[in-house]
Amino acid sequence: DESVLDNIETRLLKWKKFFVSNDDNFGTERQMGLFGELSFLNNIAAKQVGFEEALSSWVGADFDKQDFLFNDCAVEIKTYKASKSPHVTISSAYQLYTSKEKLYLAVYSLSINFQGLSVEDIIKSIEVKIADVESFYKKLFSYGYKANFQVELLKFKIDKILFFNVDNKFPKITPIDIDSRIHNVKYTVDLLKCNEFLLERIKL
Structure with missing residues (x-):
């Protein structure tokens, strides 16, 4: 049946991404991405909903549409180098599209x-605070992290955290905006022009 085939295809794509990402190609961009998601989990999500719920809500490593899915909202995490202009790349039409009540960037x-x-460093900090360490590491491995990396793990300093309310007016491309024959969409958002959507904090 068609639904079974769809499920099989989705599972195969996830395994493909798992094996492709499970190499030693863990450069600056990928490290920054994981650093941002782990920082959000450790310092923001866990403080609001607890570590166990924060961990279960972290779906970025599972290649889902957004990085965190909570009961009433979804959160997409992005990073950029402080030395560059605040531009972020949106890699699909689904990243800023959700059926949840709210979506934050x-x-x-x-x-x-x-x-x-x-x-x-952040992994070790989180590890001692959670019960399901195995689930945590499965998500890390799916992201491409390895405990025995042969590459240099960079150290980062957080210079600033910006929160945006992604409502109907936020500049974005979603599945309902494009022709169904278009399968891949990638675009860049200039955050300097998005001040009207800035939030001081977010409630999960």
Whole structure:
């Protein structure tokens, strides 16, 4: 039946992404991405909903539409280098589209700093605070992290965190905006022009 075939195809694509990402290609961009998601989990989500719920809500490693899915809202995490203009790349028409009541964009401005933290530092900090360590590491491995990396793990300093309310007026491309024959959409948002959507904080 068609639904079974769809489920099989989705599972195969997830495994494909798992194996493709499970190599030693864990460069600056991927480290920044994981750093942003782990920082949000550790410092924002866990403080509001607890570590166990924050961990279960983290679906970015499962290649879902957004990085975090909570009961009433979804959160997409983005990072950019502090030395560059605050532009973020949206890699699909679904990243800023959700059926949840609210969708937030959390953006981390990062700089490489030897006095900062690496993804491994944050992982160790989270590991001692959760019960289901195995589930946590499964998500890390799916993201492309390895405990025995042969690559240098950079240390980052968070210079700024910006929160945006992604409502109907926020500049975005969603599945309902494009022809169904278009399968891949990737675009860049200039955050300097999105001040009207800025929030001081978000409630999960």
